[in-house]
Amino acid sequence: MSECPPSRPTTYDVLTQHGVSRRDFIKFCTVTAAALGLEPTMAGKIAHALQTKPRIPVLWLHGLECTCCSESFIRSSHPLVGDVVLNMISLDYDDTLQAAAGHQVEEIRKQIIKDYPGEYILAVEGNAPTKDGGVYCTIAGEAFTDILLETAEHAKYVVAWGSCASNGCVQAAHPNPTGAVPVKELIHDKPIVNVPGCPPIAEVMTGLLTHLLTFDRLPELDREGRPKVFYGQRIHDKCYRRSFFDAGQFVEEWDDAGARKGWCLYKMGCRGPTTYNSCSTFKWNDGVSFPIGSGHGCIGCSEANFWDNGPFYERLSAVPIPGVESTPEQVGKVLAIAAGGAAAAHAVSVAIKKAKDGKDADSKGDAGAAQA
Amino acid sequence: MAGTVTSAGAAGASTGEARYRRIYVWQRPIRLFHWVNALAITALFSTGLYIASPVLTSTGEPYDNFVMGRVRQIHFVAAFVFAIAFMWRIYWFWFGNTYARSGFPYVWRLAWWKDLFRQAFDYLRLDFGHIHLGHNALAGLSYTIFIIALGWAQMFTGFAMYSESNPGGFFDGLVGWVLPLLGGSFRTHMWHHLFAWIFATFAIVHIYIVILDGRQYRNGLISSMIMGRKFVRVDDEDESG
Numbered sequence: 001m002s003e004c005p006p007s008r009p010t011t012y013d014v015l016t017q018h019g020v021s022r023r024d025f026i027k028f029c030t031v032t033a034a035a036l037g038l039e040p041t042m043a044g045k046i047a048h049a050l051q052t053k054p055r056i057p058v059l060w061l062h063g064l065e066c067t068c069c070s071e072s073f074i075r076s077s078h079p080l081v082g083d084v085v086l087n088m089i090s091l092d093y094d095d096t097l098q099a100a101a102g103h104q105v106e107e108i109r110k111q112i113i114k115d116y117p118g119e120y121i122l123a124v125e126g127n128a129p130t131k132d133g134g135v136y137c138t139i140a141g142e143a144f145t146d147i148l149l150e151t152a153e154h155a156k157y158v159v160a161w162g163s164c165a166s167n168g169c170v171q172a173a174h175p176n177p178t179g180a181v182p183v184k185e186l187i188h189d190k191p192i193v194n195v196p197g198c199p200p201i202a203e204v205m206t207g208l209l210t211h212l213l214t215f216d217r218l219p220e221l222d223r224e225g226r227p228k229v230f231y232g233q234r235i236h237d238k239c240y241r242r243s244f245f246d247a248g249q250f251v252e253e254w255d256d257a258g259a260r261k262g263w264c265l266y267k268m269g270c271r272g273p274t275t276y277n278s279c280s281t282f283k284w285n286d287g288v289s290f291p292i293g294s295g296h297g298c299i300g301c302s303e304a305n306f307w308d309n310g311p312f313y314e315r316l317s318a319v320p321i322p323g324v325e326s327t328p329e330q331v332g333k334v335l336a337i338a339a340g341g342a343a344a345a346h347a348v349s350v351a352i353k354k355a356k357d358g359k360d361a362d363s364k365g366d367a368g369a370a371q372a
Numbered sequence: 373m374a375g376t377v378t379s380a381g382a383a384g385a386s387t388g389e390a391r392y393r394r395i396y397v398w399q400r401p402i403r404l405f406h407w408v409n410a411l412a413i414t415a416l417f418s419t420g421l422y423i424a425s426p427v428l429t430s431t432g433e434p435y436d437n438f439v440m441g442r443v444r445q446i447h448f449v450a451a452f453v454f455a456i457a458f459m460w461r462i463y464w465f466w467f468g469n470t471y472a473r474s475g476f477p478y479v480w481r482l483a484w485w486k487d488l489f490r491q492a493f494d495y496l497r498l499d500f501g502h503i504h505l506g507h508n509a510l511a512g513l514s515y516t517i518f519i520i521a522l523g524w525a526q527m528f529t530g531f532a533m534y535s536e537s538n539p540g541g542f543f544d545g546l547v548g549w550v551l552p553l554l555g556g557s558f559r560t561h562m563w564h565h566l567f568a569w570i571f572a573t574f575a576i577v578h579i580y581i582v583i584l585d586g587r588q589y590r591n592g593l594i595s596s597m598i599m600g601r602k603f604v605r606v607d608d609e610d611e612s613g
């Protein structure tokens with residue numbers, strides 16, 4: 001299969017160097033094709049691409065973040081998957097994972113931008129605080145905002161890892177003291193894939209990278225720039241507790257009989273009905289479980305504003321009007337009671353006036369008022 | 373049908389020399405719309421509150437029960453009824469009789485503003501000097517805000533949430549963009565829930581006012597929404613229509 005070897009090593013070259021067998025390699029291609037929702041024959045295409053295309057350089061930047069995306073990524077459930085993906089891309093710059101440090105690292109980043117303009121993938125974990133000239137996140141003395149824009153300029157694709165980069169996450173939650181903004185608000189002229197989640201599921205991350213490498217284009221994205229294949233449905237749509245939801249069987253307390261029977265967690269604040277992610281399909285940690293599987297409601301970590309949509313254990317949160325802390329239910333009851341009160345007060349005033357005016361004040365020929 | 377006012381001859385009033393005429397005001401489509409709309413909103417509000425906070429718990433195996441599923445189903449059926457009646461009423465705004473357009477906020481007409489303030493102050497001063505055949509400006513404004521505008525808001529948020537169970541489907545294409553616009557599915561639920569209470573608030577005030585006005589004018593206001601005709605004293609014909 002070695003027709004005209006490219007100047008840079010292919011993924012397959014690197015894998016075989018690392019002792020991955022051909023058999024495992026083909027397994028990986030098949031698993032990934034399935035995860036991407038592709039037809040089985042596509043496994044061959046993936047294998048072909050990995051054997052012929054040079055590895056794509058990836059610059060993985062870290063802004064304001066907690067590194068949970070990286071943690072998730074390096075724990076890709078299938079050890080093979082993790083291996084393959086880490087080797088598949090040429091992770092040239094990742095200040096968390098790489099051995100080099102200090103100015104050396106920054107040199108590498110600049111070199112890659114120079115050597116592979118328009119070819120490398122920019123992966124962003126975390127986001128950029130924009131307030132006060134970006135001083136709240138600096139790397140090697142440079143504001144992260146500047147590093148991000150500089151690196152994005154010649155990138156082929158931008159991958160926004162996690163909720164920070166996609167939606168803002170906790171650092172952008174109200175009142176957002178550092179002015180943190182998601183990547184899409186700073187970079188406008190590059191194709192961006194949002195991969196929300198806190199963190200995203202490892203298989204989602206590796207699946208996306210494999211797609212980029214194999215087909216050399218973005219997967220189909222939804223309105224919010226998320227790969228449809230992973231974010232096309234809500235947790236609720238595939239939740240195994242859904243039959244209890246439809247039946248009307250809900251956990252009311254964390255230790256009640258319903259909780260022991262595994263009933264639906266809707267009334268405990270489960271955000272599954274409003275959250276787009278693959279947790280109820282892929283699950284986590286090699287398919288072991290996911291929050292709902294462990295008896296805890298979904299907190300909606302892959303949704304925009306999820307920190308501001310709390311409290312996590314209440315079905316309703318505050319109405320989305322700045323400065324209002326009450327739920328729609330509380331606001332609504334006040335409105336309705338006020339309306340009822342106003343009507344009652346008016347009715348009483350009318351009655352008093354009628355009584356005062358007496359029978360003679362029949363100004364509008366309202367002769368029948370007395371009999372009513 | 374084409375005529376604007378159908379006078380049904382003079383009908384003697386019970387007291388004294390006051391004489392009333394019966395005037396055909398609310399055509400059948402309006403009356404039908406009114407009650408379909410009122411029923412749909414009542415059903416939507418009550419099923420909506422159940423969806424938000426399901427209080428009944430069924431026992432036994434889930435495959436024997438479909439409580440939440442059924443309530444949602446009723447909500448969605450009522451939602452379609454509401455939407456169709458709504459569109460029908462908008463159509464009838466143009467093709468109905470003159471009362472079908474009465475009260476509409478013609479903000480560019482001075483007469484509308486005058487009527488609005490006059491009606492508002494009349495209510496506040498407990499004075500009911502002013503009679504209308506169609507909707508007065510205040511009533512028209514309230515329907516425009518609380519049924520038309522709020523109805524659109526409720527349909528946009530409602531159908532957007534409805535579309536979520538069929539990604540890429542018809543309703544997704546039509547109104548799916550509402551979800552990101554409002555900051556996500558969860559916030560869309562919160563808005564929808566808040567709007568539901570505004571309908572309830574409207575209904576309380578509305579029912580109070582029609583009872584009040586009906587008693588005040590003795591013009592058969594409430595029965596007019598059922599039978600279509602209002603009674604008007606011959607000596608104070610409506611001036612604004």
Ligand code: HEM
Nearest residue numbers: 416417420421423424451526527530531533534561565568
């Ligand atoms: C007067 C009109 C309506 C009222 C008063 C109303 C009321 C409500 C309320 C209170 C909720 C619960 C919200 C929550 O806490 O999550 C709800 C949910 C919902 N409504 Fe409505 N609604 C109305 C019209 C509509 C329309 C026109 C549709 C269109 C299909 C619709 C579709 C929905 C959907 C899909 C849900 C969410 C159900 C779920 O999460 O399982 N509603 N509605």
Ligand code: HEM
Nearest residue numbers: 402406410413506507508511515519575579582593594597
């Ligand atoms: C027992 C309850 C009700 C009664 C007796 C009633 C009666 C009436 C009457 C007499 C009118 C004409 C008032 C006028 O000239 O301005 C009217 C109009 C209207 N009512 Fe009600 N109503 C009731 C409940 C409701 C409810 C629950 C709603 C919706 C939340 C509603 C929505 C409307 C609307 C939208 C109009 C304007 C009709 C049009 O121009 O198409 N009504 N109602």
Ligand code: SF4
Nearest residue numbers: 239242264265270272
């Ligand atoms: S546990 Fe959550 S996601 Fe699962 S059915 Fe209930 S509400 Fe939906």
